[in-house]
Amino acid sequence: MVNLVIVSHSAQLGEGVGVLARQMLMGDGCKLAIAAGIDDPENPIGTDPIKVMEAIESVADTDHVLVMMDIGSALLSAETALELLDPAIAAKVRLCAAPLVEGTLAATVSAAAGADIDRVINDAMNALNAKYEQLGLPSSSPGENAPASLSPDADARSVAVVVKNHNGIHVRPASKLVSTLSGFNADMLLEKNGKCVVPDSLNQIALLQVRCNDTLRLIAKGEQADEALTAFKQLAAENFGESVEVPHTDNNASQAPAQATGEAFCYTPVSPHITTLSATNEQDEQQRLQAAIRHTLDDLNGLTALAEEKYSADIAAIFSGHHTLLDDPELYDMACELIREKQCSAAYAWHSVLSELSQQYLQLDDPYLQARYIDIDDLLSRTLRHLAGEHAQIPTFTRPTILVADVIYPSTVLQLDPLTLKGICLRHGSEASHSAIIAREMGICWICQQGEALNTIQNGDTLTLDGVAHRLVCTG
Structure with a gap:
């Protein structure tokens, strides 16, 4: 765990940065202390090594303390404070050269998420990159993963x-x-x-x-x-x-029917319950997670083979991509770090890591990339089920059916039977999602973003989907 100390010449600036940083905090993953200004009403601008020392001591009940500074004497005061501190506490302290405001905000988010000290410093040092990119300027640093x-x-x-x-x-x-x-x-x-x-x-x-x-x-x-x-x-x-002759989604759209009629089936996937229970044994939890990931990778190999056998190489490539996405050692390492830092269960740590990644996709401004969040949620759900020893329940139907849901995972769509499932109607979702691409390849009518129009639908209602107008008609 990493706590932060903000050192500034100005008490108002230090407190302001602290207020901003605390807005970034969720839970108790990071403590903040402020050492700003000096106690001289006539000349309040400056830094005091004793204040810095006391601020560090107030948040030293952690693995590391990262000191964020503005300019000049802030650095000198921080260095002097290190000499005044008990050596055991001083050994925990790192001084950061990142810009005070942007760096502190980035460091707070990173520390609160459970990152180690090197990752927190790295995130702080790269804090200006988003601003540089938005203004069309070269990056201020080589990137967080640059060798x-x-x-x-x-x-x-x-x-x-x-x-x-x-x-x-x-x-x-x-x-x-x-x-x-x-x-x-x-x-x-x-x-x-x-x-x-x-x-x-x-x-x-x-x-x-x-x-x-x-x-x-x-x-x-x-x-x-x-x-x-x-x-x-x-x-x-x-x-x-990939082929660049025509967009992939257009190829798929030509295979889906313009309309579909069937009985409504309201579908809600069952997800394992996640608790914050502490891990009884850190190594056991890490091994359990590793085994669950391995089982999920095996599932993805099976889904890839199924997609290629029944549909196309393009659909198979979706699940091959999921395999590569999940087989990223950084994800596992981040989860293991959370298990160590928070002494939490494997399920809680994995949920934290993949939920954060899903949110990163949702915050992108490219609609096609943004729609990839459902792939992350699909992998998360499948891995959590393996951790819980549960199996996915894929619905089956005996008559023409319209599946109604909030969202639906790509792997679920692939395993549905297009002979009886005629359409999928979602409250949320995206036309650009892999779920939609697979459905259209299977010849299943797809509409999404129906919102409150689904509130009154019940199992057994007769529904018609208009795939051209992207609307739902309830006919009985």
Whole structure:
């Protein structure tokens, strides 16, 4: 656990940053202390080492204390405070060079989420990147996952390509990119508009929000750098394994019927209950999570084979992409860190990590990438069921049916029978989701975003879906 101390020349500035930072807090994952200004009414601007020392002591009941400072004497006062502190407390303290306001906000969010001290510092140091990107400026830093050995020197080489995929580098092409580059002995960075990620994480690549006609650059250094750059250029020439003749969603839409009629079936998937129960044994919880992830990966292999056998390679690629997305050691490591830090159950830690990732997708401004949040929720639900020893219940029908739900997972849609399931009608959802793409490939009429129109529907009602007008008609 990491607590923060805010050091500023101005008491008002320090308190203001503290107020902003506390707005970021949910729960008790991070404590804040403020040491700002000096006790001189005529000359209140300055910093006091004793105040800094006392502030550090007040939040020292933790693993680490990160000190955020503005300029000049704030740093000197913090360094002096370290000399005054008990050595056992001083050993916990790290001084951060990040900008005071943006850095403190980023560090607070990161610390409250249970990140370790190095990740908190890294997030603080990268806090200006979003502002740089929004203003169209080069990134202020090499990115949170940038290897130290990949500084822009004469040994590092790069290749830039223009992405022609209609939906950009979303989950499936990102999966292809990860698997292609994983075999090379080289340090690599993937860069868009100054923002960099290491191309070994499907999630990080997807969150770059690489759109059609964006320029994407691979920077490489090491024994097989040239081979990696050549493979990257070839992969881009092949559109990262996708066709760019027409958008994928249009291909699918042509297979779905314009209308569908059937009896309503109100569907609510059952999710395992998550508690904050403390872990009885940290190592046991980590092993349980590892086993649940392994079982989920096996499920995804089965879903990939089923999709290819019954439908198409494109649909199979969705679940192959899910496999790559889940098989990201960073996700498991983050969950293990939470289990260690909070002494919580594997289910609680995994739910925290994947829910946060799902929210990151939901906050993207690209609708196609934003719709990928349901894939994360699908993986989360499946893994939690394995942790709980429960099995998914896929509904079956004997007569023409319209399934009505808030949302529906891609893996659930794949396992439904299109001979009896004629349509899917959702309160929320997205036309760009993988659930929708699969449904249309299966010949199932799909409409979503129906909101309150579903409030009065009951099991057995006769419904007609108009897939062209995207509306629902209740006929009895």
